[in-house]
Amino acid sequence: MALDRPSPNDLRAFWMPFTANRQFKAAPRMFVGAKDMHYTTAEGRQVLDGTAGLWCCNAGHCRPKITEAVQKQVAELDYAPAFQMGHPIAFELANRIIDMAPDGIDHVFYTNSGSESVETALKIAIAYHRARGDGARTRLIGRERGYHGVNFGGISVGGIVNNRKVFGTMLGGVDHLPHTHLPENAWTKGQPDHGANLADDLERIVALHGAETIAACIVEPVAGSTGVLLPPKGYLERLREICTKHGILLIFDEVITGFGRLGSPFAAQHFDVLPDMMTTAKGLTNGVIPMGAVLTTGAVHDAFMQGPEHLIELFHGYTYSGNPIACAAGLATLETYAEEGLFDRCAEIAPYWQEALHSLQDARHVIDIRNMGLIGAVELEPIAGAPTKRAFSAFLKAYEKGILIRTTGDIIAMSPPLIIDRAQVDELIGTLREVLDALD
Numbered sequence: 001m002a003l004d005r006p007s008p009n010d011l012r013a014f015w016m017p018f019t020a021n022r023q024f025k026a027a028p029r030m031f032v033g034a035k036d037m038h039y040t041t042a043e044g045r046q047v048l049d050g051t052a053g054l055w056c057c058n059a060g061h062c063r064p065k066i067t068e069a070v071q072k073q074v075a076e077l078d079y080a081p082a083f084q085m086g087h088p089i090a091f092e093l094a095n096r097i098i099d100m101a102p103d104g105i106d107h108v109f110y111t112n113s114g115s116e117s118v119e120t121a122l123k124i125a126i127a128y129h130r131a132r133g134d135g136a137r138t139r140l141i142g143r144e145r146g147y148h149g150v151n152f153g154g155i156s157v158g159g160i161v162n163n164r165k166v167f168g169t170m171l172g173g174v175d176h177l178p179h180t181h182l183p184e185n186a187w188t189k190g191q192p193d194h195g196a197n198l199a200d201d202l203e204r205i206v207a208l209h210g211a212e213t214i215a216a217c218i219v220e221p222v223a224g225s226t227g228v229l230l231p232p233k234g235y236l237e238r239l240r241e242i243c244t245k246h247g248i249l250l251i252f253d254e255v256i257t258g259f260g261r262l263g264s265p266f267a268a269q270h271f272d273v274l275p276d277m278m279t280t281a282k283g284l285t286n287g288v289i290p291m292g293a294v295l296t297t298g299a300v301h302d303a304f305m306q307g308p309e310h311l312i313e314l315f316h317g318y319t320y321s322g323n324p325i326a327c328a329a330g331l332a333t334l335e336t337y338a339e340e341g342l343f344d345r346c347a348e349i350a351p352y353w354q355e356a357l358h359s360l361q362d363a364r365h366v367i368d369i370r371n372m373g374l375i376g377a378v379e380l381e382p383i384a385g386a387p388t389k390r391a392f393s394a395f396l397k398a399y400e401k402g403i404l405i406r407t408t409g410d411i412i413a414m415s416p417p418l419i420i421d422r423a424q425v426d427e428l429i430g431t432l433r434e435v436l437d438a439l440d
């Protein structure tokens, strides 16, 4: 299907998110269709999706079960108020999510995005301590190079300079752990060996501020948006120990790792570390309808269930929390994952993915490669004086050659749908090699 209004002048009104707007509008890249592993461009070209959209279309595109569920739901119950009213599939979806969550995680609070899940979890953490009579615990600990969405809580605990520097003072009382990306771990396949001790910095932060002032520590088990930063062996376990010792809630931001990306339903199971809360979004609905969810332990939830029963326990929620159409998309998505065994499929193809990815070690400009599950990063030597430019050129050339990759800084990050097959892995990596070898 061709786009009938291709003039760049028509593109002005939409201020595009996280986009070089002027560059894009001078040379637009438009998708008009998608199916399984491919996008179709406005010019009718097929583009292999190496990023599952934005880490969200884990089952691939336009999957029939999800499409039908959304179509049926929108005709049956389009919207129901989320406050003081319910509808059955919101409860059903929560139960299905809990079925696949680690033991001990047993409640679901719905949001509409990863950013909202983060804000929700941070608020629940502070309110949890207050509900238990520990109201001085308001401090939040994040990590350098962490990405937790774009709202004020998330950018405050996050550690990406460009997401922080122009937005004022942000939340007070926040501190950061060091990131876990160490040069000695370069070229590691899977979890790196060095750096578990970086978790001990939480002890320093506790000594500095006092545990009695700290509500929660939030980390991505695998950080995606800053270029795939992996947790060193033993690191997450150590964080868990220190949080438990000091009564600090541990929040795993599983917005990208949730729903199969590492071959397990959640990273918590992959690493066998149980957080007190998990933030999710993206793969929950296969990206089809915006939806997120915060998953909590019974202990976190139950702390709120006190006082007169007619009173609202948590003053928080969104107009679209548990929206029926999003819930229908979520249920059909989880069914698709289960019916097609997509999390196991991810685990099965991950070793092939790893070897294909690391075959790029001798491609031009490559200075590091790292991977886990169906996630991979290829780091490029930046052009002196023009950081990000080389990777952005790679992104543009890759698109011209028919593959969709993503870049952050000078790092190429890939996270294909879990339905990718070996031939498509070869195509993605083979095309990327051609792109890299042709770069200045």
Ligand SMILES: Cc1ncc(COP(=O)(O)O)c(C=O)c1O
Pocket (backbone or CB within 6 Å): 112, 113, 114, 115, 116, 118, 147, 148, 149, 150, 220, 224, 225, 253, 254, 255, 256, 281, 282
């Ligand atoms: C770990 C993490 N948290 C939060 C977010 C924000 O999600 P959203 O863009 O849905 O608000 C993202 C998005 O990439 C993410 O990777």
